[in-house]
Amino acid sequence: MNTMVMIEINNGTYDDWKQGFDDLADKRAEFSRNAKVGKVDDNTAIVVVDVFDPTGMMAMFNSDEAKKMAEEMGVVRTPYKLQAMG
Numbered sequence: 001m002n003t004m005v006m007i008e009i010n011n012g013t014y015d016d017w018k019q020g021f022d023d024l025a026d027k028r029a030e031f032s033r034n035a036k037v038g039k040v041d042d043n044t045a046i047v048v049v050d051v052f053d054p055t056g057m058m059a060m061f062n063s064d065e066a067k068k069m070a071e072e073m074g075v076v077r078t079p080y081k082l083q084a085m086g
Contacts, residue, residue, distance in 0.1 A: 001054060002082040007045040010074030014039045020069045024060070031056030048082070
């Protein structure tokens with residue numbers, strides 16, 4: 001399932017968030033592949049990724065490690081399901 005996640009970073013920068021995102025690459029590989037990350041500005045990122053296990057993605061979002069990072073950085077994640085046009 002193609003997924004886009006809007007990442008709002010309210011207490012930190014894109015670069016800070018990206019380091020944490022990269023550190024979780026092994027965990028993300030358990031439920032997704034082909035992640036593309038775009039920097040919108042210093043406090044916003046967009047991630048487009050192929051999620052093959054949505055339950056696994058939500059479990060990672062709700063893990064203690066991800067929650068701690070999100071709390072510290074004031075991260076708000078808004079996931080969207082993408083589908084082909086036409």
